[in-house]
Amino acid sequence: MTETETVRSTNRWIALVVLCVGVLMIILDATVVNVALPSIQSDLGFSQSNLAWVVNAYLIAFGGLLLLAGRLGDLVGRRRIFLIGLTIFTAASLLCGLAQSQEVLIGARFVQGVGGAMTSAVILGVIVTMFPEPEEQARAIGIYSFVAAAGGSIGLLAGGVLTQAINWHWIFFVNLPIGVATAVLAARLLERDEGIGVGEGVDLPGAVLLTSSLMAGVYTIVGASDHGWGSGHTLGFGSAALALLVAFVAREARTSNPLVPLRIFRSRVVAGANAVQALMVAGMFGMFFLGALYLQRVQGYDAVEVGLAFLPVAVLIAALSLGVSARLITRFGGRATLLPGLALIVAGLGLFASAPVDASYPTDILPVMLLLGSGAGLSFPALMTLAMSGATPSDSGLASGLVNTTQQVGGALGLAVLATLSTTRTGDLRAAGDATASALTGGYHLAFAIGAGLVAASVALAVTLLRPQPGALFEEEPELEPAYSEAA
Numbered sequence: 001m002t003e004t005e006t007v008r009s010t011n012r013w014i015a016l017v018v019l020c021v022g023v024l025m026i027i028l029d030a031t032v033v034n035v036a037l038p039s040i041q042s043d044l045g046f047s048q049s050n051l052a053w054v055v056n057a058y059l060i061a062f063g064g065l066l067l068l069a070g071r072l073g074d075l076v077g078r079r080r081i082f083l084i085g086l087t088i089f090t091a092a093s094l095l096c097g098l099a100q101s102q103e104v105l106i107g108a109r110f111v112q113g114v115g116g117a118m119t120s121a122v123i124l125g126v127i128v129t130m131f132p133e134p135e136e137q138a139r140a141i142g143i144y145s146f147v148a149a150a151g152g153s154i155g156l157l158a159g160g161v162l163t164q165a166i167n168w169h170w171i172f173f174v175n176l177p178i179g180v181a182t183a184v185l186a187a188r189l190l191e192r193d194e195g196i197g198v199g200e201g202v203d204l205p206g207a208v209l210l211t212s213s214l215m216a217g218v219y220t221i222v223g224a225s226d227h228g229w230g231s232g233h234t235l236g237f238g239s240a241a242l243a244l245l246v247a248f249v250a251r252e253a254r255t256s257n258p259l260v261p262l263r264i265f266r267s268r269v270v271a272g273a274n275a276v277q278a279l280m281v282a283g284m285f286g287m288f289f290l291g292a293l294y295l296q297r298v299q300g301y302d303a304v305e306v307g308l309a310f311l312p313v314a315v316l317i318a319a320l321s322l323g324v325s326a327r328l329i330t331r332f333g334g335r336a337t338l339l340p341g342l343a344l345i346v347a348g349l350g351l352f353a354s355a356p357v358d359a360s361y362p363t364d365i366l367p368v369m370l371l372l373g374s375g376a377g378l379s380f381p382a383l384m385t386l387a388m389s390g391a392t393p394s395d396s397g398l399a400s401g402l403v404n405t406t407q408q409v410g411g412a413l414g415l416a417v418l419a420t421l422s423t424t425r426t427g428d429l430r431a432a433g434d435a436t437a438s439a440l441t442g443g444y445h446l447a448f449a450i451g452a453g454l455v456a457a458s459v460a461l462a463v464t465l466l467r468p469q470p471g472a473l474f475e476e477e478p479e480l481e482p483a484y485s486e487a488a
Helices: 003-032 034-044 053-076 078-098 102-121 123-130 134-165 175-189 204-227 232-254 262-266 268-284 286-298 303-332 334-352 361-389 393-431 436-465
Strands: none
Touching: 003 034, 003 053, 003 078, 003 102, 003 123, 003 134, 003 175, 034 053, 034 102, 034 134, 034 286, 034 303, 053 078, 053 102, 053 123, 053 204, 053 393, 078 102, 078 123, 078 175, 102 123, 102 393, 123 134, 123 361, 123 393, 134 303, 134 361, 204 232, 204 393, 232 262, 262 268, 268 286, 268 334, 268 361, 268 393, 268 436, 286 303, 286 334, 286 393, 286 436, 303 334, 303 361, 334 361, 334 436, 361 393, 393 436
């Protein structure tokens, strides 16, 4: 390898680290708020129902804009969209930290979601362009997957430490130096890419239909716990979201420059991987929120102790994603790596569904964390690899946005359903005379059991749709130009 090639290779991996720091900041922000909510409620006077909008405002913007942001990256350049999104997210973080009213905080959280969607939607597209070789690509996606999967656990710990050591404002202020440093390094290391041109995919009516559908859908999901699943509010917005989605698909099928070319769903692997991921995250992601509540409300853990309790999940995801998973995927394929991981997640959630009121961490909680961390460490890299494997270079930003949309919308749906069912079950048990701790535990047990069932369904889907393709892990693609800079 010549000196120039060595510098180029080194800069690729440095650029990957910079991208991962950016996505870690986005993912941390989705969970770091959870342990700070009681402090935010006390300081700003939120009611219990309005408090949920500190989380929901972010989810609605983030989930609604991911696909649009991913396609914009294909059209005008992924580097440009990444940097614009990072700037918006960092500026919104400053507004969140300075917020002294409910309205300012909720509005700033919505803007954070916009920036977060733009930043994270294009990252996988950049990665698969930087690393076209299968072995390197598997390793790079493994690193990204660690950050994406372990960020939730790290966020719980970081939120607990910052909230207890200083105050809740600093869970947002900490993004400022990280965001600025990431933007400076990304501007230097990521090569300018002009995209395929707006003439190849400007579909403003389609963009409006899709974004409106996703936002209405996420709003329906996150509002169902307040209004009820059978209420006119939920059914009305849900029907509107579905009608907008049908109109969007009809338009994309007949327009010459679609926002989301439907051809991407012709790949059984891409479509199957996204469907499997939707079920998996619907069952698993609620564990971070509901598991944290179980440890706080039933076991009496403080914010830092909750973060430490989840730390084994992050450690195991790191240990597997940063090497083991990539080697397994390269040798055995994504499907063969995915299935054991999903089985471990099912076992972990099933075990969590039997955790007692007077649980002991070493015997009742730690085994759950070990199973979930191991399962996620195997599953996420495999799913990311499979979901990106069928995308052509011109559609890699779209595929990246699709993966992230599936993850966020699936997670929001799963959390809303599981939290609502848990709350209903707890209320029924309290009405039947159970003690508070026992009733809460019963509600969480139901949520974890249903979560295990959803992940089990994803196993069946993976077996059916993600059939092995002997001879090649990745589809053949034209030679790609590197999307990174050789600048030191």
